[in-house]
Amino acid sequence: MIKLHYHPISTYSHRVLIAAAEKGIELDLSVVDVLNKQQKTEEYQQINPYCRIPAIEDGNFVLYESTTILQYLEEKYPNNPLMPESVQERALTNMHIRLCDQEFTNHVIYILKQIAFLPKDQWDLSGIKQAKELINSHLDKLSKEVDSQEFIVGNQFTLADICYATFVPYLKVMGITAPDELAPWIKNITGRESVKSVLPPNVK
DSSP, X not given: OOEEEEOTTOHHHHHHHHHHHHHTXXXXXXXXXXXXXXXXXXXXXXXXXXXXSOEEEETTEEEOOHHHHHHHHHHHOOSSOSSOSSHHHHHHHHHHHHHHIIIIIHHHHHHHHHHHHSOGGGOOHHHHHHHHHHHHHHHHXXXXXXXXXXXXXXXXXXXXXXXXXXXXXXXXXXTOOOOGGGXXXXXXXXXXXXXXXXXXXXXX
């Protein structure tokens, strides 16, 4: 059984939990107490030298980057596929996975860390403003590509949708309104049982 090192509040860990639920994979869950910096202990650094979660151990094999873990699960457990069959749609899915983290989640995390862990008088307001502008710019671009589709690539729930699914619900927390064209897609991905099962109550 694959062992998942994670924390219940970790959005990147949620990605792995969603994929496992969609594919019917049972995981051996191991909580890393990131709030008390357990990820920085020598013991955990033997698993992930970058001191982050999630990480997985599959026997002696270790991975510690969320999108790579998703792709590993997809290849090892091909049933209930989360990647399209066609070469072009697979390429599009991989593109959106990368764009999600490059253009979206990095900025979301920047804002959420301050909202969640710092008193308001310590927030970097100019940095938050810039991050919101970059998020809005990305959502505008994404809305033209999704354009009221059921999912981000065609009509199949894919790894790309999973990568967005645990971050999109925090738009309201950050005071950001997604373009109307994205509403059907957002409803479809956040309404899945696999996603609802991992989202914190305050963002469902």
